[in-house]
Amino acid sequence: MKQPQPGFVATPTGPASAMVFIAVLALPSTCRDRYRDEFRAELCCLPVGRQILEAAGLLAGTVALRHALKEEDMSTSPEPARHLTCRIGRHHYLFIDDENPEDRRIHHLECRDCGKVKDPGPDYQPTDGTWLAKGSLGGW
Amino acid sequence: MAAGPKPRMTLSTQAVLRALLEDPTVDRYGLEVSAATGLPSGTLHPILARLEHLGWVESDWETIDPMKEGRPRRRYYRLTADGLASARMAMAEVRAERSRIAGRYRPAGRTPLGEAT
Numbered sequence A: 001m002k003q004p005q006p007g008f009v010a011t012p013t014g015p016a017s018a019m020v021f022i023a024v025l026a027l028p029s030t031c032r033d034r035y036r037d038e039f040r041a042e043l044c045c046l047p048v049g050r051q052i053l054e055a056a057g058l059l060a061g062t063v064a065l066r067h068a069l070k071e072e073d074m075s076t077s078p079e080p081a082r083h084l085t086c087r088i089g090r091h092h093y094l095f096i097d098d099e100n101p102e103d104r105r106i107h108h109l110e111c112r113d114c115g116k117v118k119d120p121g122p123d124y125q126p127t128d129g130t131w132l133a134k135g136s137l138g139g140w
Numbered sequence B: 001m002a003a004g005p006k007p008r009m010t011l012s013t014q015a016v017l018r019a020l021l022e023d024p025t026v027d028r029y030g031l032e033v034s035a036a037t038g039l040p041s042g043t044l045h046p047i048l049a050r051l052e053h054l055g056w057v058e059s060d061w062e063t064i065d066p067m068k069e070g071r072p073r074r075r076y077y078r079l080t081a082d083g084l085a086s087a088r089m090a091m092a093e094v095r096a097e098r099s100r101i102a103g104r105y106r107p108a109g110r111t112p113l114g115e116a117t
Helices: A014-025 A029-043 A048-060 A062-076 B011-022 B030-037 B041-054 B081-104
Strands: A093-097 A107-111 B057-061 B075-079
Touching: A014 A029, A014 A048, A029 A048, A029 B030, A029 B041, A029 B075, A048 A062, A048 B041, A062 B041, B011 B030, B011 B041, B011 B075, B011 B081, B030 B041, B030 B075, B041 B057, B041 B081, B075 B081
Parallel strands: none
Antiparallel strands: A093 A107, B057 B075
């Protein structure tokens, strides 16, 4: 192995760097820098052919790594997993009574899957029979 | 003491723990563990990430001057004190389970290899 020249920091070859770049893109944004630096540091001391092989291995394992890192996020995050349709903004809103004794017609929209609350908006004119009391949603 | 959550003790996880248990005082970076276990980097890093999350393993950046050394800083992994105890216990459980299974399929009257008759 060649002695390092002073002031020169070794880097992986272009293809290996590119593969590391792509591999870390799939990781959660909070971990990307760490793993990019770690992978590059490991690869730069290998012979060129081996660098590409190892980088390809990293690329192949990036989904598993992402999964492992996501498990961490999920176990530390207080938020429960969201329904798939809610993730893409397709909520299943239901009219929920606000249980206001002064005006029984006041209500809001609430997603049955994730509980997201939506204001019906100023244009909405409540009419009798279009809303449901919370207790009456059981059979729907 | 080690009673917290455990990783799935797959063969790969066992290999990583065995490599780290070989000399728990020595810090190793990814490629070293990879060489010791024979696992490709793509398999190794998810296992290390899980072990790190469980608190069995901790990692730190190497404290070198990259300009002086001519290479970037590596990330070194080591077993934590809790991780050491947990890993030893988990590996002992794996060995016990393995010998229990081996004993089930051993012909009657035969003693396991290496045991005195």
